Structure formats: structure tokens, C-alpha cells
Amino acid sequence: MSASHNAATPPRDPLAFLESRRSVAFTDLGAPGPDPAQLDRLLAVAARTPDHALLVPWRFIVLEGEARGQASARLAAAYRLAHPDMEEARREKFAAIMGRLFTHAPVVVAVVSxxxxxxxxxxxxxxxxxxxxxxxxLHAIHAQGFSGTWVTGWAATHPLALAVLGVEAGEQVAGLVHMGTARQMPGERPRPDMAALVRRWSPAGA
Ligand SMILES: Cc1cc2nc3c(=O)[nH]c(=O)nc-3n(C[C@H](O)[C@H](O)[C@H](O)COP(=O)(O)O)c2cc1C
Known part of the structure; x- marks a missing residue:
């Protein structure tokens, strides 16, 4: 999907537009990403989400600009600290991945539950x-003409990583949503067999 989609113009076939969304690996995301005004709008759309009793049981931590590299470097240090007994070459391999984690996509948003x-x-x-x-x-990112992906993993779950992100007691990371422009779009992935998933209720089958 190119960035040429005009989000102000409803797609001719909105369902086909939703069907065209694919997650793109965060290592395949690059500039440009949403600018600050676009990001504000994305987050405002994301916040238009059903919420029983209006508790707003989530918040956002935005990683953009230089903060991405700074947070990634702290993640790498945290990873080393968390794995003192790991074989060194293996530890350094994963620490290096952590040290670049937020530097691929121009913007990463931690959705905090x-x-x-x-x-x-x-x-x-x-x-x-x-x-x-x-x-x-993810849908808002797609509608804005960008691509994104929703991941978790060590950086979203380990207490030392959560401390780096600023996640507080009683909170969890629901997702790290990376967003930007796809260097290459993946093909379609296998989708569930809908016939096996959907059953129409009838009194006889209850
Ligand atoms: C809560 C959650 C966590 C995920 N964490 C990861 C992850 O850490 N690494 C990964 O490769 N995919 C992860 N995924 C799956 C990716 O989002 C996957 O690329 C996506 O399902 C692709 O499908 P799509 O193109 O239909 O969006 C996660 C998905 C969910 C819902």
C-alpha cells in the first residue's frame, strides 16, 4: 500500500480496503512515518474504541525520533542484565536485536493496558x-496510507524492559505497534477456514 491513499476520501469498497491490510515486519518499515499531527490523529482514532463503563483502561507510550535509539540502547542493557548466565555470543546476538528494536520504524507506540x-x-x-x-x-495506520505491525515479545513483557518503557505496576503492554512505510509488502498469509469457524445457532443444535 502506498502512502497515496487519501484518508479523507472513503474507499470505494471499505471492506475491500480492510481486506487489503497486511501486517508488515517492523524490520521492513522505514520512513516516512506519520508526522506529529498525523500521529495525534491516529491515536485519537485508536482511542475511539469500545470501553465498558468508560474506564479508559489503556494509555499510549510513543517512541519517535531520537528517543527510539535511546530506548533501544537501554533495552539492550536491560537484556544483558536479565541474562547473566546466557552464553555470551547468544546474549550479544539478542542484545543487539534489542539495541535496534525501535530504530527500524519511524514511530513505535506501546499500547499499555x-x-x-x-x-x-x-x-x-x-x-x-x-x-x-x-x-x-492498525486500521487507522492503514487508512492513513502507512503500514504497521503489532508485536510483543521480550521487550513488551520482561520487568526490566517494562521499566525501560515506563510501564507501571498493574499495567501490561498490550502491543508494540510499529508504523511507517513498507519497504516491501508481504503477500497474503493463510487465513482461517471460515466455514469451520462459523456456526449458525439453531434450537436443534444447541
Ligand atoms: C498480541 C499479539 C502479539 C503478537 N506478537 C508478535 C511478536 O512478538 N512477533 C511476531 O512476529 N508476531 C507477533 N504477532 C503476530 C503479528 O501481528 C502478525 O504479523 C500478524 O498476525 C500478521 O497478520 P495480519 O497481516 O493479518 O495482520 C502478535 C499478534 C498479536 C495479536
Whole structure:
């Protein structure tokens, strides 16, 4: 998908447009990415997500510009600290991956799940809302003419990595959403067999 799509013009076939979205590996994402005004709009769209009882059980941590390299370098250091017993060559291999993690895509957004445990709304539902924010963000990125991907992994789960990102107690990273321009678009991936997934309820089959 090129950046030429005009987000102000509804696609002729909105469902075909959704069908055309593919996740692009973050190592295949480069400049340009959304500028600050575009990013503000992307996040505002992502925040237009169903949220039981309006708890806003999520927030965003934006990595852009020089902060991407700085945070990645801290992740690499955290990775070394977390793996004192790992064979050195292996540790350095993964530390180097961490040291570049946020430097490929021009913008990376950590969608942080922060369920309010004091309410009657189940934590599960609040976490679903955070996941929906990630998906909404991916669609918004596509609509803006960019590409993105939703990943997690060590950087999104290890306590030392979460400390680097600024994730607080009681919070989790729902997704690291990398966004930018695809250097190459992947082909289609296998999709679920819908006939095997969908059943129409009938009294006889209940
Ligand atoms: C919560 C979550 C975490 C994921 N984490 C990773 C990951 O760490 N690494 C990875 O390669 N893919 C990960 N994926 C899968 C990618 O997003 C995958 O590229 C995507 O499903 C591709 O499908 P699409 O083109 O239909 O979007 C994750 C997906 C989800 C929903």
C-alpha cells in the first residue's frame, strides 16, 4: 500500500480496503512515518474504541525520533542484565536485536493496558478493550496510507524492559505497534477456514 491513499476520501469498497491490510515486519518499515499531527490523529482514532463503563483502561507510550535509539540502547542493557548466565555470543546476538528494536520504524507506540481492578467491570473486558485499541490503531495506520505491525515479545513483557518503557505496576503492554512505510509488502498469509469457524445457532443444535 502506498502512502497515496487519501484518508479523507472513503474507499470505494471499505471492506475491500480492510481486506487489503497486511501486517508488515517492523524490520521492513522505514520512513516516512506519520508526522506529529498525523500521529495525534491516529491515536485519537485508536482511542475511539469500545470501553465498558468508560474506564479508559489503556494509555499510549510513543517512541519517535531520537528517543527510539535511546530506548533501544537501554533495552539492550536491560537484556544483558536479565541474562547473566546466557552464553555470551547468544546474549550479544539478542542484545543487539534489542539495541535496534525501535530504530527500524519511524514511530513505535506501546499500547499499555491498565485495568481498573476496583470496578465491577471484569479485568478481561478491560484487557479486550486494550487489544481492540491495537487493532483500531492498525486500521487507522492503514487508512492513513502507512503500514504497521503489532508485536510483543521480550521487550513488551520482561520487568526490566517494562521499566525501560515506563510501564507501571498493574499495567501490561498490550502491543508494540510499529508504523511507517513498507519497504516491501508481504503477500497474503493463510487465513482461517471460515466455514469451520462459523456456526449458525439453531434450537436443534444447541
Ligand atoms: C498480541 C499479539 C502479539 C503478537 N506478537 C508478535 C511478536 O512478538 N512477533 C511476531 O512476529 N508476531 C507477533 N504477532 C503476530 C503479528 O501481528 C502478525 O504479523 C500478524 O498476525 C500478521 O497478520 P495480519 O497481516 O493479518 O495482520 C502478535 C499478534 C498479536 C495479536
Amino acid at each position: 491498565r485495568p481498573d481492578r476496583s470496578t465491577r467491570i471484569p479485568v478481561f473486558e478491560q484487557e479486550l478493550s486494550a487489544g481492540a485499541v491495537c487493532m483500531n490503531l
